[in-house]
Structures are given as structure tokens and as C-alpha cells.
Amino acid sequence: MTSHSPAAVAAAHPPPPDTGRARDLLLRELDGRWPADGRRLDRIARYALLPAGKFLRPVLLAESARAVGAGGAQIAPAALGVEFLHVGSLVHDDVIDGDELRRGRPSVMARHGVADAVVVGDALMMSMFAAVAECAERGLPAGRVVEAVRVLAAAGVDLCHGQLMEAELCGDAGCGLERYLAVSALKTGALFRAACLAGAVLGGGTPAQQRALRRYGEHLGSAFQMRDDLLPYVGDAGVTGKSGLSDLANRRPTFPLVVAHDRADRAGRRLLERVLSGAVPAAEALGAVAALLRRTGALAAAEERARQEVAAAKGCLAELPATSSRTLLERVADFSADRAR
Amino acid sequence: MTSHSPAAVAAAHPPPPDTGRARDLLLRELDGRWPADGRRLDRIARYALLPAGKFLRPVLLAESARAVGAGGAQIAPAALGVEFLHVGSLVHDDVIDGDELRRGRPSVMARHGVADAVVVGDALMMSMFAAVAECAERGLPAGRVVEAVRVLAAAGVDLCHGQLMEAELCGDAGCGLERYLAVSALKTGALFRAACLAGAVLGGGTPAQQRALRRYGEHLGSAFQMRDDLLPYVGDAGVTGKSGLSDLANRRPTFPLVVAHDRADRAGRRLLERVLSGAVPAAEALGAVAALLRRTGALAAAEERARQEVAAAKGCLAELPATSSRTLLERVADFSADRAR
Numbered sequence: 263m264t265s266h267s268p269a270a271v272a273a274a275h276p277p278p279p280d281t282g283r284a285r286d287l288l289l290r291e292l293d294g295r296w297p298a299d300g301r302r303l304d305r306i307a308r309y310a311l312l313p314a315g316k317f318l319r320p321v322l323l324a325e326s327a328r329a330v331g332a333g334g335a336q337i338a339p340a341a342l343g344v345e346f347l348h349v350g351s352l353v354h355d356d357v358i359d360g361d362e363l364r365r366g367r368p369s370v371m372a373r374h375g376v377a378d379a380v381v382v383g384d385a386l387m388m389s390m391f392a393a394v395a396e397c398a399e400r401g402l403p404a405g406r407v408v409e410a411v412r413v414l415a416a417a418g419v420d421l422c423h424g425q426l427m428e429a430e431l432c433g434d435a436g437c438g439l440e441r442y443l444a445v446s447a448l449k450t451g452a453l454f455r456a457a458c459l460a461g462a463v464l465g466g467g468t469p470a471q472q473r474a475l476r477r478y479g480e481h482l483g484s485a486f487q488m489r490d491d492l493l494p495y496v497g498d499a500g501v502t503g504k505s506g507l508s509d510l511a512n513r514r515p516t517f518p519l520v521v522a523h524d525r526a527d528r529a530g531r532r533l534l535e536r537v538l539s540g541a542v543p544a545a546e547a548l549g550a551v552a553a554l555l556r557r558t559g560a561l562a563a564a565e566e567r568a569r570q571e572v573a574a575a576k577g578c579l580a581e582l583p584a585t586s587s588r589t590l591l592e593r594v595a596d597f598s599a600d601r602a603r
Numbered sequence: 604m605t606s607h608s609p610a611a612v613a614a615a616h617p618p619p620p621d622t623g624r625a626r627d628l629l630l631r632e633l634d635g636r637w638p639a640d641g642r643r644l645d646r647i648a649r650y651a652l653l654p655a656g657k658f659l660r661p662v663l664l665a666e667s668a669r670a671v672g673a674g675g676a677q678i679a680p681a682a683l684g685v686e687f688l689h690v691g692s693l694v695h696d697d698v699i700d701g702d703e704l705r706r707g708r709p710s711v712m713a714r715h716g717v718a719d720a721v722v723v724g725d726a727l728m729m730s731m732f733a734a735v736a737e738c739a740e741r742g743l744p745a746g747r748v749v750e751a752v753r754v755l756a757a758a759g760v761d762l763c764h765g766q767l768m769e770a771e772l773c774g775d776a777g778c779g780l781e782r783y784l785a786v787s788a789l790k791t792g793a794l795f796r797a798a799c800l801a802g803a804v805l806g807g808g809t810p811a812q813q814r815a816l817r818r819y820g821e822h823l824g825s826a827f828q829m830r831d832d833l834l835p836y837v838g839d840a841g842v843t844g845k846s847g848l849s850d851l852a853n854r855r856p857t858f859p860l861v862v863a864h865d866r867a868d869r870a871g872r873r874l875l876e877r878v879l880s881g882a883v884p885a886a887e888a889l890g891a892v893a894a895l896l897r898r899t900g901a902l903a904a905a906e907e908r909a910r911q912e913v914a915a916a917k918g919c920l921a922e923l924p925a926t927s928s929r930t931l932l933e934r935v936a937d938f939s940a941d942r943a944r
Binding site for chain 2: 301302303351354357358376377378380381382383384385387388389390391392394395396398403404405407408409411412414415416418419422423425426427429430
């Protein structure tokens with residue numbers, strides 16, 4: 263149990279600065295919901311949820327709500343719910359990709375098999391909606407809760423569209439930035455956007471505030487995915503836990519590769535196409551790909567673009583009153599483009 | 604497209620008597636929601652949903668709502684939503700069991716692979732909640748809609764608990780009637796119960812009416828699962844599409860087997876245990892198992908028990924005003940225990 267304490271979690275996955283308090287409160291509530299001595303399903307779900315990762319989405323929902331007026335215990339179930347959906351989709355992702363590792367531990371699939379992983383992922387997704395509905399019992403107006411259900415369900419469907427579209431791009435180094443961004447907006451952006459918008463809705467934000475937080479989440483999601491794609495090339499693999507090999511081995515046209523393909527000469531393009539077609543083993547190709555990303559300036563350009571998304575995200579927050587929550591959302595944005603893991 | 608017409612569907616899967624009108628209206632709305640020329644996800648989801656099966660759960664939700672006062676277009680999205688959840692869970696079931704056939708056609712897994720089946724099942728489940736939320740846009744009070752979300756999400760989680768528990772019973776011929784019934788109440792009963800209760804909630808039923816419809820759905824679910832388990836032994840395999848082999852091959856302690864184990868002598872028990880342990884191939888064992896079910900009277904006892912559940916279900920309906928919807932719900936109960944497929 264001690265390894266699941268908020269402190270241990272924070273040590274293993276440094277959260278964005280200043281999110282500690284919101285995180286701790288939410289994690290304490292999460293802890294009681296999936297008891298370690300519960301039924302089999304509860305125990306496996308707990309294994310998937312804890313220790314928590316960055317726990318960004320719950321913090322985004324809770325702070326978006328607080329930034330427009332309401333926060334605290336009334337919002338907490340919905341904030342946790344977004345994490346249930348996110349983790350449920352990760353559990354299913356690992357089934358789809360056959361990934362044996364998640365957050366440095368055996369994935370649910372590796373530990374419990376495909377059948378349990380499919381069922382537990384489903385249960386986590388369902389639990390999101392049960393959790394959101396609880397906000398009405400805690401006194402939030404039912405109309406807001408229904409709207410949050412609608413927003414989050416639509417995001418869940420978008421996420422699925424994004425996954426199928428990503429599979430279609432697989433191996434296609436020349437897919438182009440536009441298609442890359444469209445997939446990223448669905449696969450990653452949808453849930454960031456929905457977390458912020460649902461928070462704004464539940465918190466009773468004005469239509470302008472809801473729009474601002476939705477756009478903030480959208481830009482933040484883009485920045486986050488861009489940084490995720492950049493990590494294998496700019497970070498220390500030992501720190502990031504991303505070896506750079508997994509994206510290449512899965513033949514994913516990630517952000518810097520798409521940018522590089524656009525800028526490279528014929529030989530450079532041919533290299534990227536051969537690697538993503540699977541003709542060259544990922545381990546052999548990594549060095550040459552990294553060199554190409556530097557030589558073409560793709561790495562610098564991709565980092566610059568991620569910073570622009572962060573600036574755009576922060577710009578949206580001007581619509582909100584100056585509160586500690588707004589400051590926190592600004593810092594989360596900075597963190598998203600600079601994080602080393 | 605013609606093979607998806609309501610008429611063709613009805614011919615392939617005879618619905619319960621008198622549900623034709625409700626079915627047709629709902630199927631028409633479903634047809635427009637998952638366009639045949641839509642995105643890849645929409646097309647695969649459409650393949651999973653149409654032609655529809657018995658389509659019992661949507662009819663139960665819609666007629667439960669109508670039986671307590673409200674019905675029609677305001678309720679339709681939620682009614683369809685229950686089918687989305689049900690079919691999503693079937694798509695995932697086929698991944699888990701490796702089943703290549705569903706309703707006489709290749710399963711989504713067989714046709715599109717594991718990855719697409721996992722993602723499309725997820726999307727169908729999410730779509731349920733988006734659909735339920737729509738009822739508020741169509742004028743139903745938000746408080747009722749939130750309560751329906753809560754009921755249906757809880758049922759979805761129960762369904763997952765039931766699937767894990769069923770896996771634990773696998774191979775255990777002597778698990779006993781009590782444990783069998785507990786699993787059935789979660790795996791099948793939860794969604795029948797939730798469909799009826801959510802209908803009663805959305806329709807604005809009194810607490811007593813909500814209770815009555817919840818219990819009706821519970822008994823109906825039991826009867827339905829019992830009949831499903833009995834079909835391989837009482838029906839014509841050519842008609843039922845259930846060969847009797849799949850349950851045995853999957854080493855499932857189905858209803859008649861559990862009853863037979865309780866009544867059999869030592870040799871009979873040993874036979875059942877050996878078959879469910881996988882020591883005897885299902886195809887070889889089917890005849891001997893069927894003979895044992897008859898000799899011990901287990902078949903007759905199991906059929907009698909299913910009829911009792913139907914009677915209990917119908918008894919619950921006395922709480923409702925005498926309307927054509929109540930009559931229809933009575934007929935659905937009769938159908939559930941007598942159906943030949």
C-alpha cells in the first residue's frame with residue numbers, strides 16, 4: 263500500500279508544478295473507490311490506475327471548474343472519471359499493440375491476459391459515466407451534469423475515431439502534417455479538450471469561458487502529443503522511459519518524422535519511408551533517423567511548433583478571471599511542452 | 604442495404620410478438636445514426652448493429668417508459684443506447700472467446716481483426732451515453748436523464764463483474780445453482796434490469812413503478828439466460844443456431860448442467876466434471892450429456908424454473924396501469940421462456 267501513497271506516486275511521475283494539492287485530494291478519493299481488497303475487477307482496475315501517471319486530465323477538469331467558479335468535492339467524481347476513461351483506453355491500447363509494459367510495470371494485458379484487460383478497460387470506461395452522474399448527487403445542477411456526460415461521451419467516441427485513423431496512417435512517413443494533426447486532435451486532443459470543457463460546464467462557466475477552456479484544452483492536447491513524439495529524440499531515454507524504438511517499431515509517423523519528411527531531400531525521405539515500411543529494423547535505424555531530424559532542422563521546427571501551441575493555449579486563458587487556478591493552468595501548459603518525461 | 608431493412612431483419616430474427624411497431628421505429632432511427640457511407644468506425648459499428656438481433660433491450664426500455672407515461676421520440680435515443688452497449692459488449696465477447704461467428708455472420712473480430720473490434724466495441728459503449736444525454740435535448744427533465752445515466756453505467760460495470768466471475772466458474776460443473784444465478788444476474792440480468800429501470804425513470808414513473816419494472820427486468824433476465832442455456836438441448840440446432848457444442852467447448856457450467864450436477868449420481872457428476880474439465884471433447888460428450896439431463900429430470904426442472912421466473916416477471920407488472928405497453932411486456936416475458944432461438 264505504501265507504494266501507492268501520493269508521495270511515492272509523485273516521486274515516480276513528477277506532476278506539473280503546483281498541481282500537488284489538487285492531485286493529492288483527488289488521489290485520496292480515487293484510493294477509496296477501487297479497494298485493494300475488493301472484487302477481482304476492482305483489484306485489477308486499481309492496478310491499472312495506481313500508482314497514477316501524470317494525472318493531468320483530472321487536474322485539468324477540476325481546475326477548469328474552479329477557474330470559472332465551482333470546485334472541490336462536487337466536481338471530484340467527474341475529475342476522477344476522466345482518469346478512468348483515459349486509463350481504460352490505455353489498458354485497451356496495450357491489448358491492441360501487444361505492449362507488455364506500461365509505466366515501467368507489466369501492462370494489465372501482460373499480467374492478467376487479454377480477456378481481463380478487455381473487460382477491465384470496459385469497466386473503467388463505464389465507471390467514468392457513473393462518476394460524472396454522482397456530481398448531481400453532490401448538488402450540481404442536473405442540466406450541467408447531462409451536458410458534461412454529452413461532452414465526455416463525444417470525446418470518447420472521437421478518441422476511437424482517432425485510433426482507427428492512426429492505424430490507417432501506420433507506415434506512411436509521407437502522410438503530411440495536416441493528417442497527423444487531425445489524428446492527434448482526435449486521439450489525444452479530444453480528451454484534453456473534453457476535460458477542460460466538462461470542467462467549465464460543471465463549474466457553471468459562461469459560454470465564452472466554456473469556449474476559451476475548450477480551445478485551451480485543444481492547444482494543450484496538441485502540445486502534449488507533439489512533446490510526447492519528440493521525447494525519444496530530445497530527452498534521455500533512461501529518464502523518459504521512451505526508448506524511441508517503440509514508435510519506430512510500431513511504424514508510427516510521429517510529429518518530428520512528419521516534419522522531417524516534409525523538409526528532407528530525396529535520400530532523407532527514402533530513409534524515413536524505408537524505416538516506417540518496416541524494411542529496416544527500428545534499432546538499426548534510430549541513429550540515422552535522429553541525425554536526419556537534426557540535419558533537416560525538423561527537430562528545432564517541431565519544438566518551435568509545440569511552443570506555439572503552448573502559447574496559443576495560454577492565450578485562451580485571458581478570457582478567465584485571474585485566479586490561482588488560471589495560473590495553475592498556465593503552468594500546466596508550460597510543463598506540457600518542456601517536460602522531460 | 605435491403606438486407607438491413609426492418610423486414611429482412613425480422614425474417615432472420617423473429618422478434619417477440621407485437622414488438623414490430625416499436626422495433627421498426629427504433630430501427631429506422633438507428634439506421635440513420637451509423638451511416639453505411641460514414642467513417643470507417645461508423646461502418647464497422649453499423650456492421651455489428653445491423654441486421655439487428657432480437658433487439659429486446661431497446662424495446663424493453665421504450666415500452667417501460669411508455670408503460671409509466673412517456674414514450675416516443677423523447678425516449679428513442681436512450682432505447683437505442685442500450686443496444687449500443689449490448690452490441691459493444693458482444694463485439695468484445697467475441698474478442699475474448701475468439702468467436703468467429705455472430706448471428707450467423709463473421710464476427711467483427713473475424714472480419715476486421717482484434718484491434719478494430721476492441722476500438723469499435725469501446726465506441727459503441729461510449730455512444731450509449733451520448734445517446735442517453737440526447738434525451739435532455741429532446742425535452743426530458745435533466746434530473747431523469749442523469750439518473751438513467753447512473754443506472755446504465757452501473758449496469759455496464761455489473762456486466763463486467765459478471766464476465767470476470769463467469770471466467771472463474773469456467774470448468775466448474777459443481778459450482779452450484781447459487782453461484783450460477785449470481786453470475787447470470789450480473790452478466791445478463793444487469794442490462795435487462797437497467798433497461799427497464801432506466802425506461803421507468805425516463806418515463807417519469809413513481810418509485811413503486813420503478814421498483815416494479817426493475818424487478819420485472821431482473822426476473823426476465825434470469826428467464827432469458829436460462830432459456831439461452833437450455834436451447835442446445837430443447838431446440839433444433841438448425842433453428843437455434845446454437846449447436847450445444849460452443850457452451851460445452853468453452854467449458855461453461857450452464858443452467859441445465861448445474862441443475863443436473865445437483866441431481867445426478869456419482870457417475871453422472873463425474874461425466875459432467877470430465878466434460879467441463881476438457882478431458883472429453885465436446886462433440887463426443889454432447890449426446891451423453893443430453894441423455895443425462897433427461898434421465899435426471901434436470902431438463903424438465905430447469906424448464907420449470909425458467910417458467911417460474913417468467914411468472915414472477917409478469918407478476919411485477921400488476922403494479923402498472925393496464926395499457927398496451929403492459930400487455931406487450933407480458934408477451935415479451937412469455938416469449939423469453941418459450942422462444943425456439
